[in-house]
Amino acid sequence: xxxxxxxxxxxxxxxxxxxxxxxxxxxxxxxxxxxxxxxxxxxxxxxxxxxxxxxxxxxxxxxxxxxxxxxxxxxxxxxxxxxxxxxxxxxxxxxxxxxxxxxxxxxxxxxxxxxxxxxxxxxxxxxxxxxxxxxxxxxxxxxxxxxxxxxxxxxxxxxxxxxxxxxxxxxxxxxxxx
Numbered sequence: 514x515x516x517x518x519x520x521x522x523x524x525x526x527x528x529x530x531x532x533x534x535x536x537x538x539x540x541x542x543x544x545x546x547x548x549x550x551x552x553x554x555x556x557x558x559x560x561x562x563x564x565x566x567x568x569x570x571x572x573x574x575x576x577x578x579x580x581x582x583x584x585x586x587x588x589x590x591x592x593x594x595x596x597x598x599x600x601x602x603x604x605x606x607x608x609x610x611x612x613x614x615x616x617x618x619x620x621x622x623x624x625x626x627x628x629x630x631x632x633x634x635x636x637x638x639x640x641x642x643x644x645x646x647x648x649x650x651x652x653x654x655x656x657x658x659x660x661x662x663x664x665x666x667x668x669x670x671x672x673x674x675x676x677x678x679x680x681x682x683x684x685x686x687x688x689x690x691x
Contacts (some may be wrong), residue, residue, distance in 0.1 A: 524550045524559035527663075531566045535573075535597060539636050544570050557594040561587045565603050572610045580610040597634050601627045608650070624650065641670035 514588030568583030588639035591600035651660035
């Protein structure tokens with residue numbers, strides 16, 4: 514147990530348990546694990562991930578201001594400590610929360626920043642998901658041409674990732690937050 518604590522593994526374990534509980538729709542348990550993870554987190558990565566899952570949980574409860582605060586803290590930590598995957602996730606999730614409270618300009622900027630990071634680091638799955646989220650944002654704000662362009666880009670990337678028939682993975686279409 515002490516070795517796990519020294520390595521920061523306890524925080525990661527609580528974070529992982531939180532995601533599992535969230536996926537099982539056990540929101541109270543998910544929040545408890547996330548808060549325990551935050552208490553024992555001793556690395557910027559773990560702290561940023563704790564803020565991210567706490568933001569996801571708050572967003573799903575409809576508590577958008579705390580969600581925005583958690584996602585912003587996660588994105589800030591990730592940027593300060595050069596954690597691109599964590600930053601991409603935080604910016605995407607921040608944009609989803611901002612969209613819910615009609616902060617569409619800020620949401621669009623955060624999605625564009627996350628998209629640029631994805632393209633820099635070559636994460637095609639998340640790049641497609643971000644294009645899809647941008648399409649949703651544009652559609653909600655009535656920019657149908659921009660929405661269709663983003664959707665076409667997302668579909669092209671999903672098709673590229675999926676490869677040949679028989680290798681298709683429809684679950685990649687479900688990626689909206691992470």
